[in-house]
Amino acid sequence: MSARTKLVDSLRARIQTGGPMPFEEFMAACLYDPDGGFFTTGPLRSVQEGDFLTSPEISPWFGRMLARFVRTERSLAEPRYRVVEVGAGSGSLIRPLMEELGREGYDYHAVEVSPATRDALTGLLGEGHVHASLDTFPERFDGVVIANELLDNMPVALAIRSGDGWVERWVGSSGDRFGLVTVAPRPEVVAWCDAYAGPVPEGGMVEAQLEATRWVADALSRIGRGALVAIDYGGTAEELESRRTQGTLRTYRSHHLGPDPLTEPGATDVTVDVDFTAMVAAAKSTGAAVELLRQDDFLAALGLRDIVRDLRRNELDLARSGDAMARLIVRSEMTNAETLLHPRGLGDFRVLVARKRAGEGTAE
Numbered sequence: 636m637s638a639r640t641k642l643v644d645s646l647r648a649r650i651q652t653g654g655p656m657p658f659e660e661f662m663a664a665c666l667y668d669p670d671g672g673f674f675t676t677g678p679l680r681s682v683q684e685g686d687f688l689t690s691p692e693i694s695p696w697f698g699r700m701l702a703r704f705v706r707t708e709r710s711l712a713e714p715r716y717r718v719v720e721v722g723a724g725s726g727s728l729i730r731p732l733m734e735e736l737g738r739e740g741y742d743y744h745a746v747e748v749s750p751a752t753r754d755a756l757t758g759l760l761g762e763g764h765v766h767a768s769l770d771t772f773p774e775r776f777d778g779v780v781i782a783n784e785l786l787d788n789m790p791v792a793l794a795i796r797s798g799d800g801w802v803e804r805w806v807g808s809s810g811d812r813f814g815l816v817t818v819a820p821r822p823e824v825v826a827w828c829d830a831y832a833g834p835v836p837e838g839g840m841v842e843a844q845l846e847a848t849r850w851v852a853d854a855l856s857r858i859g860r861g862a863l864v865a866i867d868y869g870g871t872a873e874e875l876e877s878r879r880t881q882g883t884l885r886t887y888r889s890h891h892l893g894p895d896p897l898t899e900p901g902a903t904d905v906t907v908d909v910d911f912t913a914m915v916a917a918a919k920s921t922g923a924a925v926e927l928l929r930q931d932d933f934l935a936a937l938g939l940r941d942i943v944r945d946l947r948r949n950e951l952d953l954a955r956s957g958d959a960m961a962r963l964i965v966r967s968e969m970t971n972a973e974t975l976l977h978p979r980g981l982g983d984f985r986v987l988v989a990r991k992r993a994g995e996g997t998a999e
């Protein structure tokens with residue numbers, strides 16, 4: 636029996652025994668079930684031959700720019716500084732970051748749910764530096780935690796606007812098929828939607844991102860002196876307003892939008908637009924100082940436009956010198972770096988920067 640069939644059977648059995656399940660439990664199984672989850676089994680997803688391409692997969696300049704960020708954040712008073720990447724995938728972000736910063740004075744760690752990916756990352760970072768979650772970290776450490784395209788994959792509850800309130804959609808099954816059923820909303824879902832959904836039309840769908848909200852607060856509560864940088868697609872509650880009629884829940888497979896999330900559990904990425912209003916609030920609740928930026932502005936402030944300009948100059952010099960091969964290589968490096976800044980593409984991603992300083996209290 637294939638891993639996916641086993642996952643579908645076990646989801647169906649759970650529903651037959653216990654009744655419909657909250658959507659976040661279904662989504663968690665689709666992505667992270669140890670035997671059939673999209674991220675926990677099968678090949679690496681965030682690469683050219685995989686299911687989606689991310690900023691660090693497109694250009695090593697993404698990791699190099701984050702190295703500049705880390706260098707600026709670290710003060711000389713911090714002799715040992717942790718640099719942690721959560722959801723590190725192929726290592727395409729942390730590798731150029733490490734090359735840029737060097738090993739001296741930095742302690743690199745990666746967190747990954749995918750066992751195969753953890754093994755590959757151990758080759759890069761060494762034993763004891765690759766973890767399944769932040770739970771194995773010290774309660775407090777100084778350093779920077781980076782998460783690129785992690786929050787959009789954190790399981791969500793589904794809520795529908797109904798009059799002045801909400802109903803929830805859970806997952807039921809009928810025969811061979813899974814379907815959404817309407818249930819009374821749980822108080823925590825109502826509280827999240829009331830606080831962070833923004834304006835939603837009657838019947839419009841909101842993904843209540845309770846797990847991502849908790850994760851942001853938990854990651855920051857572990858940082859003594861340092862910062863969390865979380866980069867993802869999405870926007871503030873107001874910016875997401877136009878997407879609330881249908882909601883933003885969707886699947887990806889082989890670089891294209893995939894089928895309805897209920898039809899092929901474990902076979903597709905399941906993702907939502909991150910509600911950064913909620914993430915900013917979670918970060919502030921820990922006493923952090925928070926900024927929300929666009930990726931193009933964040934990278935430009937770190938000098939990426941100057942890098943692109945230098946690469947363009949270099950390309951022109953090579954064109955004049957007649958070295959066609961070297962010119963092509965530099966041109967491709969320049970084009971890829973520019974892609975990170977595209978105002979309607981990756982440049983439109985949001986960057987949450989939340990800084991903690993020693994002595995700042997938590998307000999959980």
Ligand SMILES: C[S@@+](CC[C@H](N)C(=O)[O-])C[C@H]1O[C@@H](n2cnc3c(N)ncnc32)[C@H](O)[C@@H]1O
Pocket residue numbers: 674675681689690691692721722723724725727728746747748749752767768782783784785788
């Ligand atoms: C969209 S990919 C991004 C990979 C990489 N950050 C990049 O930008 O190329 C999401 C990655 O996060 C991992 N992941 C998802 N949820 C996670 C979690 N709760 N903790 C750690 N890793 C997680 C997945 O296995 C996957 O490798």
